[in-house]
Amino acid sequence: MAYDPYSLSGIFWLLIFLYLIFMPQMKHQMLVSARRKLMEKIGEKRGSNVITMIHRQESVGFLGIPIYRFIDIDDSEKVLRAIRSTPKDKPIDLIIHTPGGLVLAATQIAKALHDHPAKTTVIVPHYAMSGGTLIALAADEIIMDPHAVLGPVDPQLMNYPAPSILRAVERKDPKDIDDQTLIMADIAEKAINQVRDFVVSLLRDKLGEERAKEVAKTLTEGRWTHDYPLTVETVKEFGLNVSTDVPPEVYELMDLYPQPIMQRHPGVEFVPSHGDRGRAGK
Secondary structure (H helix, E strand, C coil), rough: CCCCHHHHHHHHHHHHHHHHHHHHHHHHHHHHHHHHHHHHHHHHCCCCCCEEEECCECCCCCCEEECCCCCCCHHHHHHHHHCCCCCCCCEEEEEEEEECECHHHHHHHHHHHHHHHCCCEEECCEEECHHHHHHHHHEEEEEEECCEEEEECCCEEEEEEEHHHHHHHCCCHHHHCCCHHHHHHHHHHHHHHHHHEEEHHHHHHHHHHHHHHHHHHHHHHCCCCCCCCEEEHHHHHHHCCCCCCCHHHHHHHHCCCCCCCCCCCCCCCCCCCCCCCCCCCC
């Protein structure tokens, strides 16, 4: 049989093409399996059902194209299903890492977590802003890394903070305000009241009616910008049950949600000290 180099070359490039298509998916499945094993370990150690809602960029698509995540309806459906499947006498640990997302989805998750009969804990290893904070407020206990942060929950309308819309209208003469802006102001007022009332419903049994109203007002009135970091010390001042005893396995779990390498050099590198279970090049 004659030697056909073109045929071998074609097979080689076909294999390369298949590798580029399937390797990202295979790596992703390996990560998913490792996460589940570690979640089971955390659950056994704490006697809880562990649920995660981690929003980072993962290379799971063709050629490793990243997917950008935030709290959406798909998240609320899955978290609600996980809460429903948890026995009523079993505690829940919800590990969250999120910039926020849809108020509707975050509200559904927060209500379901609040209504679970057994103890509920939200664990924040890095940050849980906006809708993530709303969910954290629903828990019986919040465990934060000493340098983790939450954020305000003031509603955002068309990329504008609802409180800022109301303040802008208040500063202008009514005859100088167009109908669209007045409509936006009306929606903004409704949105603030709705979120504020919901926060009170989450905090009433923990803080009492009056204190719950004070905290809800602080978090929704636009006192800070929407991305303002609320530290552990600030959250404790609200009177919430907050600790900084994040289980070490949670940090290991976060390592299994890698950011895609979209640049030539990592922005941060470190050499782990002796006994450090972290990895370099994060």
